[in-house]
Amino acid sequence: LGFSAAVTTFHVCYIFGMQDARKKVQRRESRLSREQIVFEAIALLDTEGEEGLTFKALGERLSTGSGAISNKSDLILAACDAIIARVQDASITGDTPQESIRAFALGIFDAIHERPWAGAALMRVPGQQPVIRILESLGREIRILGVPEDEQWTATIALFNYIVGVSGQHAALAQLARQQDLKRSESLEALSQTWSNLDSSQYPFARSIAEKLRTHDDRADFLAGIDFIVIGISVTINSVI
Amino acid sequence: LGFSAAVTTFHVCYIFGMQDARKKVQRRESRLSREQIVFEAIALLDTEGEEGLTFKALGERLSTGSGAISNKSDLILAACDAIIARVQDASITGDTPQESIRAFALGIFDAIHERPWAGAALMRVPGQQPVIRILESLGREIRILGVPEDEQWTATIALFNYIVGVSGQHAALAQLARQQDLKRSESLEALSQTWSNLDSSQYPFARSIAEKLRTHDDRADFLAGIDFIVIGISVTINSVI
DNA sequence: ACCTGAACACCGTTCAAGT
DNA sequence: ACCTGAACACCGTTCAAGT
Secondary structure, three states: OHHHHHHHHHHHHHHHOOOOHHHOOOOOOOOOOHHHHHHHHHHHHHHHOHHHOOHHHHHHHOOOOHHHOOOHHHHHHHHHHHHHHHHHHHOOOOOOHHHHHHHHHHHHHHHHHHOHHHHHHHHOOOOOHHHHHHHHHHHHHHHHOOOOHHHHHHHHHHHHHHHHHHHHHHHHHHHHHHHOOOOHHHHHHHHHHHHHOOOOOOOHHHHHOHHHHHHOOHHHHHHHHHHHHHHHHHHHHHHHO | OHHHHHHHHHHHHHHHOOOOHHHOOOOOOOOOOHHHHHHHHHHHHHHHOHHHOOHHHHHHHOOOOHHHOOOHHHHHHHHHHHHHHHHHHHOOOOOOHHHHHHHHHHHHHHHHHHOHHHHHHHHOOOOOHHHHHHHHHHHHHHHHOOOOHHHHHHHHHHHHHHHHHHHHHHHHHHHHHHHOOOOHHHHHHHHHHHHHOOOOOOOHHHHHOHHHHHHOOHHHHHHHHHHHHHHHHHHHHHHHO
């Protein structure tokens, strides 16, 4: 089959009298599926970063004209959603809702850590599919936790906003590092240096945590924040009752 | 003075033999100050939104060539910093650190509500000046709250990540509304509609909060999240001691 | 109906030419 | 030293021409 397709293509080139067979106009046999496009978009985002996703580069990967793909924001939305969907499928429920929330949140964190572009995308699609997925997963556990109907929205959205904030900062730092052609740790080192040179009368606290910026454990910090919120929710609903 | 400047300009035009005096090449007398540029950038961002800040538009506002301004990311950083600095100057300390944190956080929220572009900018400048300002203001209160040295970073960064997450979602929703040429409430209405049409077996929770999405009080939700985290921090440090 | 890629409108940045 | 704006490289999107 591959051979006959090649012959056909050559035939077309011959008729058109093209001089360079390698520059032949190759027409795809089957239409591009949405899955294919999203798959290659993710591959491109993974290897080249956010800035690497251009229609030109994606067109080459899909061996098609750049015009065949359209609506960039929808494409990023779909790519981000695919990542979040995987987290949803992979996440296991714990013995308690607290543990389940921790596990799911960590799943998101790890996914974002691996693909900072997805964290940036998550911020730009308010109320869309990937957001719905996260709210659904969190909200179910919030219900199990015994949060009254009226407070479920508030509790869930608080967790969501925190997660999305961490994702965004993570993505922004990764992009900064990429721009500077540095590793993440080197960018943090540079920032830490700047912080430690701050005026100590104006910025006593920021100076004092400059060292922490270099040595902190991102994942542990993230989880600590989740715990603060979950504890806060638990205390609030118990004191109301 | 204004008159003599006009005469000089006309003189130049006459020498150069330009046919249309309105298209005269007008050269500024004093160099552009950074403050002027940032001031006009903020004005442009306020009236035209994030997409409205182009060097062409800014050049026209400053009556200069587009090449006179450079480095867009630094410009947005400076504009964002100016907004956060105002919040810092305006925010009053409460009787308790809890109240102070609430007051400052609300100051940030209100500023972002008024200028969604600043919320988006805040996400893209990890560790830079506006971020330092926020961490400093929060960290001081965290210290007063009695959080031990080792836990101050974790507590402060948790609050920060939450604030930045809300800012980002706020900005993203504002931009969505602008793109759709709708008011914020109309965009929320449309999203709510979509949520309520979700498959109830797959997304029971998201469906159940669709109504809340339309009617919720953003500011109250934001504050509730701040309270969750502050309570979580307080409980954690007290249970350790 | 869908692919194809040149054309288009726009963007930030660069830089030679001016003052 | 700094302004000025044409030139440049790049982007997403459009659309006539092709199959």
